[in-house]
Amino acid sequence: MLIISPFVRELKYHVAVRKTGQLPPKAIISIVLLLGLAISPSYADVPPEQIVRLQEDLTPLGSERRGNADGSIPAWTGGLSSPPTGIGYEKGKHLPDPFAADKPLLRVTGDNADAYDAFITRGQKALLERHDSYFMDIYPTRRSCAQPEHVYKAAARNAEIGELVAGGNGVAKAIMASPFPIPNNGLEIVWNHTLRYRGFKLQREFTAIPVNQNGDYYEITVHDDAILRWSDPQKNNAEELDNISILYLLQTKAPARSAGYVVLVQESLNMSVEARRAWTYSPGTRRVRRAPTIAYDNPGTNSDGITTADSFGGFNGAPDRFDWTMRGRSEKFIVYNNFRRVLTPYAEMIGKHHINQEVMRYEKHRVWEVEGNLKDDFRHVYARRVFYIDEDTKGIVATEIYDGRGDLWRVQELGGGVQYELPLCGGSGDTVYDLVVGRYLMLGLINEEKPINFDASHLDANRYTPANIRRLGR
Secondary structure, eight states: EEETTTTTTTTTEEEEOTTTSOOOOEEEEEEETTTOOOOOOOOOSHHHHHHHGGGGTTTTTTBBSSSSSSSSSSSSSSSOOSTTTSOOTTTTOOOOOTTTTOOOOOETTTTTTTGGGGGGGGHHHHHHHOTOOOOOOOOOOOOHHHHHOHHHHHHHHHHOEEEEEEETEEEEEOSSSOOOSSOOOOHHHHHHTTTTTOSEEEEEEEEEEEETTTTOOOOOOEEEEEEOOGGGGGSSSSSGTTTTTEEEEEEEEETTTTOOEEEEEEESSSSTTTTEEEEEEEEEEEEEEEETTTTSSSSTTTTTTBBGGGGSSOOSSSTEEEEEEEEEEEEEEEBBBBBHHHTHHHHHHHOOBOOGGGGOEEEEEEEEEEEEEEOOOOOOHHHEEEEETTTTTSSSEEEEEETSSSOEEEEEEBBBBBBTTTTTEEEOOOOEEEEETTTEEEEEEOTSSOOOOOOTTTTOGGGSSSHHHHHHHO
């Protein structure tokens, strides 16, 4: 069931890309109503009367404050912006579950899935059909997402000035928060995910676990850190970033055969100016090499071939190989506020065919549905991908990925929620299911590691250079 957006009116906007290599005109030249009614052309700018809604019926990040018709989705009242009293919060330890007393409202299984079909993604439906042991416990919806006040102020400013440039392959003028709080088209919603606020300097230790068809698995231990330059509080606009939105460094620690492998990424903001720059250090060759393969549909680092480089986090990198269409909004059961999962030992999380669903929490939330179809003149192992993007956090919370024959190939579940001690919107953990080979991959696990350090102020840009990763590898 699609819900009509009050500010987009279920429009599909198609950004025209000129073959000349020149920047496209500001006017978006093709607009089609889902109901098939033609109207006059629209523009990327957001009218002032819409921007003021960020202080009225919309949240500061652009989602609707109101709940839904039947009350199963409550109104947003500010989210969870600090540790609640009485839950045993201790700085430096994993966050206690503030909703631990909640009980499931219902359980969706393969037997009753038809009754809830409107609220289930096609990926979830496929998992329910394939595995009798797969189920979804649906809990009360908690709209916990909250961000710092300076992020809200940046979002309001972005609504006035944020622009797509270079045929949609870059963003201009905006900074800090998602660039399009009141989006006009599917591509803007994808950029909202890519550039959503996730902090400035952070580091973590995490584990990835590939699980084979027979249930066998092994653990990959990784250290990574990043400077998210898009969220640098000293920057005033995108033009001050020198076209680098993220500096990212990954070091593999285990297993022994992979230890010492290092990846460096300097992520571009405008892909038409320069593509992502990446390097790797291999302990086998003891050499630093440019790594153009760390992008698009090449196998993802430390993924055992179960996912692609551009699928980490739901989606990352250049959007240029797909035509992105806004399908509208819907209410879906998605992973949300799953604090319990982060507190569960790895051995208890692993099932033979899927993650232990007993540790998963699903809630009903409004999501944007965005579909990407591979352009005729590009190649990618994925022909179509569907993203479900939480309207509150702006992050992808579920994906469906289709092969060249149109068959559903891979399914991804990510988490929404909040780091309430900061505050910062978003959850932890990412599960990718390969429906063809029957394997799955858990990524970004921090259960048995220290919590993410969101205040890694010691990180410096000089760390993110090819010369430095040679030193780190050795």
